[in-house]
Amino acid sequence: MLWSKVRKNKKGAPLRTDFGLGGADVVTLHLVSERALEYRRIAKQGLNPRFNARQEVPTFEEVAQQVHIDRMPTWKNARHGRQWINTLRDYAFPKIGRMQIDAIDQPEVMMCLAPRGRGVEGSW
Numbered sequence: 001m002l003w004s005k006v007r008k009n010k011k012g013a014p015l016r017t018d019f020g021l022g023g024a025d026v027v028t029l030h031l032v033s034e035r036a037l038e039y040r041r042i043a044k045q046g047l048n049p050r051f052n053a054r055q056e057v058p059t060f061e062e063v064a065q066q067v068h069i070d071r072m073p074t075w076k077n078a079r080h081g082r083q084w085i086n087t088l089r090d091y092a093f094p095k096i097g098r099m100q101i102d103a104i105d106q107p108e109v110m111m112c113l114a115p116r117g118r119g120v121e122g123s124w
Contacts, residue, residue, distance in 0.1 A: 021035050057100040064093075068084065095112050096112060
């Protein structure tokens with residue numbers, strides 16, 4: 001059995017530790033509820049949820065950066081690779097870059113593909 005030092009409050013009870021589960025613009029209420037339940041179960045087992053929770057799901061930006069690195073040898077030239085990641089940086093990352101990859105669905109993708117409006121309706 002592992003021994004761990006548990007911080008106590010003034011009355012000797014275990015100190016409550018709160019931590020964020022993600023911003024409302026990034027994490028859905030359903031996902032927050034699931035995580036909170038998972039963290040309570042971990043804490044009930046005497047473990048620290050901060051260190052014993054399952055691995056975090058990567059964000060869209062993290063995955064896109066990794067794909068960019070993995071695909072670098074396949075670009076015809078370096079300029080194409082830069083164009084690819086710069087387009088995502090300019091148009092997708094501001095909208096869905098901080099979202100976890102498993103939370104992205106068709107509406108989020110469509111939001112990124114919406115016309116950018118360069119003077120003509122529907123133009124790219």
